[in-house]
Amino acid sequence: MSPFRRSTTYQLDLSRFPRRPEAEHQRHGLTRIxxxxxxxxxxxxxxxxxxxxxxxxxxxxxxxxxxxxxxxxxxxxxxxxxxxxxxxxxxxxxxxxxxxxxxxxxxxxxxxxxxxxxxxxxxxxxxxxxxxxxxxxxxxxxxxxxxxxxxxxxxxxxxxxxxxxxxxxxxxxxxxxxxxxxxxxxxxxxxxxxxxxxxxxxxxxxxxxxxxxxxxxxxxxxxxxxxxxxxxxxxxxxxxxxxxxxxxxxxxxxxxxxxxxxxxxxxxxxxxxxxxxxxxxxxxxxxxxxxxxxxxxxxxxxxxxxxxWNAAIGATRPRVLVVGGPVVELAAPAADLAWLTLAVEGSMASVADEQRDVVDRFELADAGNGLLAVVADLAANYGIEALALVPEGGLEADAARQVDAAAIALGLPVLDSDAARVEFEQARKQARVFAPRSASRTTRTPSRQPR
Structure with missing residues (x-):
């Protein structure tokens, strides 16, 4: 079930790509449901x-x-x-x-x-x-x-x-x-x-x-x-x-x-x-x-x-999903960010880790709109904290629009593909819903207490 209310539905057909063996997921440090x-x-x-x-x-x-x-x-x-x-x-x-x-x-x-x-x-x-x-x-x-x-x-x-x-x-x-x-x-x-x-x-x-x-x-x-x-x-x-x-x-x-x-x-x-x-x-x-x-x-x-609990905590980095066309190249990824790449070509999308090993594949049941749902799915299942676009990699304009729409709906900041850590932190601040206020404070004392 979706975590979001229904208006437009984007269907995915994942039946051709069953979950990868658990041992492989453990090897890559990634889990996919x-x-x-x-x-x-x-x-x-x-x-x-x-x-x-x-x-x-x-x-x-x-x-x-x-x-x-x-x-x-x-x-x-x-x-x-x-x-x-x-x-x-x-x-x-x-x-x-x-x-x-x-x-x-x-x-x-x-x-x-x-x-x-x-x-x-x-x-x-x-x-x-x-x-x-x-x-x-x-x-x-x-x-x-x-x-x-x-x-x-x-x-x-x-x-x-x-x-x-x-x-x-x-x-x-x-x-x-x-x-x-x-x-x-x-x-x-x-x-x-x-x-x-x-x-x-x-x-x-x-x-x-x-x-x-x-x-x-x-x-x-x-x-x-x-x-x-x-x-x-x-x-x-x-x-x-x-x-x-x-x-x-x-x-x-x-x-x-x-x-x-x-x-x-x-x-x-x-x-x-x-x-x-x-x-x-x-x-x-x-x-x-x-x-x-x-x-x-x-x-x-x-x-x-x-x-x-003790061993892996300090080594955990914020995970960024980089989305591009058939060729996704990272210019100079920040060392303190973990990167996944989502390469999109027609109705196919594949996800690779930092070692360029493919960890997920999707066939989009709706090639025009399915990417938005794929990004939402990956954000949930991989703990994604930001998105990055690589338009020079051949990503079509409509696909870029879907990624932007997913970022807004999911509250995810969008970075440049060669983002440094400082940009990640700045983008996280911009994505917060509790933005700095310019108007007067909002406090009140109710005139009567609830029954």
């Missing part, structure tokens, strides 16, 4: 909701990572301050909203607690899907587009990312893992090696949880009975599942989560009390969660991450 029905139009709008209460340092790091690494064309950021008493919070958030477009800060008149703040944020997101993000998280490049891809199938109601500290969603080990390095290379390595299995889970996890608008409308958000929090997303997930929705893990997206390493007495009491509510309401949750924890799908995901 064929998706035959890629379609590219406008993504579903998503509002990133970040509840905030004190902890200004964590909040700043979180929001700066969101601004730096979000290129989803339909994204907005809503920060909901739950009447934080820390005097550093209000001016910091006001300054943040003043500096960036598509960022809004809302301040509760009184402290509503975590659940109340989340529901307040949900109510302010209109018809958009919601990405609930804890303020003690740090996100990597392409994170939101990855979550959108995982939510592509119509019956998927929620998507949860992988993390270093999110119980059953943690990798490589369950619960807590020390980060092996900065978030960008860690997230990049996991995305580039992902098989996009999208394991099914009985529940989502609120540290980084994409919730479709239809699920929010059907469930009414979080139930206030869960008080200060814990298991509220479990209850929402179980109610949504009863209505026919599925919940999946995005095994291509990894989000760093500070969380609470120590298990305080207060937290333990809240977990015990709220788990009792869950067991009473949803007796099937216990067996299902235990099955998920030891499932073969999650075991495979953890094994893959474990294999690269």
């Amino acid at each position: 064929a998706k035959a029905d890629a379609t590219v139009t406008d993504p579903r709008p998503i509002t990133i909701v970040v509840p905030v209460y004190n902890a200004p340092r964590d909040v700043r790091v979180c929001l700066e990572s969101v601004v730096a690494n979000t290129a989803h064309p339909g994204a907005r950021l809503l920060v909901v301050d739950d009447a934080s008493p820390d005097p550093a919070i209000a001016p910091m958030l006001a300054d943040f909203a003043a500096r960036y477009e598509r960022v809004e800060v809302v301040t509760n008149e009184i402290n509503l607690g975590f659940l109340g703040t989340c529901n307040h944020g949900f109510a302010l997101t209109a018809s958009a899907d919601v990405l609930l993000l804890n303020s003690d998280t740090v996100v990597p490049p392409r994170w939101l587009m990855g979550m959108s891809l995982a939510a592509a199938e119509s019956e998927v109601g929620t998507v949860t990312a992988l993390s270093n500290n999110a119980w059953a969603f943690s990798v490589p080990a369950v619960n807590f893992n020390e980060m092996p390095g900065p978030i960008d290379p860690v997230g990049r390595a996991i995305r580039q090696t992902s098989e996009r299995r999208y394991p099914e889970t009985p529940m989502g996890h609120g540290f980084c949880l994409l919730i479709k608008r239809e699920v929010l409308d059907a469930t009414g958000g979080f139930d206030p009975v869960f008080g200060r929090g814990y298991h509220e997303e479990t209850d929402l997930s179980m109610r949504a599942a009863a209505a026919g929705w599925r919940h999946v893990v995005d095994d291509a997206t990894f989000v760093e989560h500070t969380g609470s390493v120590s298990f305080s007495g207060e937290k333990a009491d809240l977990l015990i009390a709220n788990r009792a509510i869950i067991d009473d309401r949803h007796p099937e949750y216990g067996p299902r969660s235990e099955q998920f924890l030891v499932s073969d799908e999650m075991a495979a995901v953890r094994a893959r991450v474990d294999a690269l």
Whole structure:
């Protein structure tokens, strides 16, 4: 299924080119899961909701990572301050909203607690899907587009990312893992090696949880009975599942989560009390969660991450897809970028790595429009972070138009084929949806609190 709403459909026929043997993919360091029905139009709008209460340092790091690494064309950021008493919070958030477009800060008149703040944020997101993000998280490049891809199938109601500290969603080990390095290379390595299995889970996890608008409308958000929090997303997930929705893990997206390493007495009491509510309401949750924890799908995901957790992280480079005609030559590719080349000739397209070994081939069912879908497919399956065009290689004008259209829809910057690293970073900044703001800041205090 496509991660994008349908307007014009570009069909691919991949049946003549089955997936290459796994051993060859391992040799090249590339993994390919064929998706035959890629379609590219406008993504579903998503509002990133970040509840905030004190902890200004964590909040700043979180929001700066969101601004730096979000290129989803339909994204907005809503920060909901739950009447934080820390005097550093209000001016910091006001300054943040003043500096960036598509960022809004809302301040509760009184402290509503975590659940109340989340529901307040949900109510302010209109018809958009919601990405609930804890303020003690740090996100990597392409994170939101990855979550959108995982939510592509119509019956998927929620998507949860992988993390270093999110119980059953943690990798490589369950619960807590020390980060092996900065978030960008860690997230990049996991995305580039992902098989996009999208394991099914009985529940989502609120540290980084994409919730479709239809699920929010059907469930009414979080139930206030869960008080200060814990298991509220479990209850929402179980109610949504009863209505026919599925919940999946995005095994291509990894989000760093500070969380609470120590298990305080207060937290333990809240977990015990709220788990009792869950067991009473949803007796099937216990067996299902235990099955998920030891499932073969999650075991495979953890094994893959474990294999690269320390060794491969530092060597992972941003991956660029270079698109040209029958002959694709790179003048002077930057050494700190990883390159794939897509050579297009008529209705055929082939993908080669930096050693010029062919790692994928496509036959375009529609030679006039199929390239756009191929680029979308490769961007998802190879963790592409930028595109580069080589028009002198014989790329036809219409093919170049399709690549540009794919770049816009996917939030991918377009580089020159001999791009240096500095251009890659500059192009990434230009592709961000949260551009610097020239107008006055957008903050507000609601005149009344939501019921």
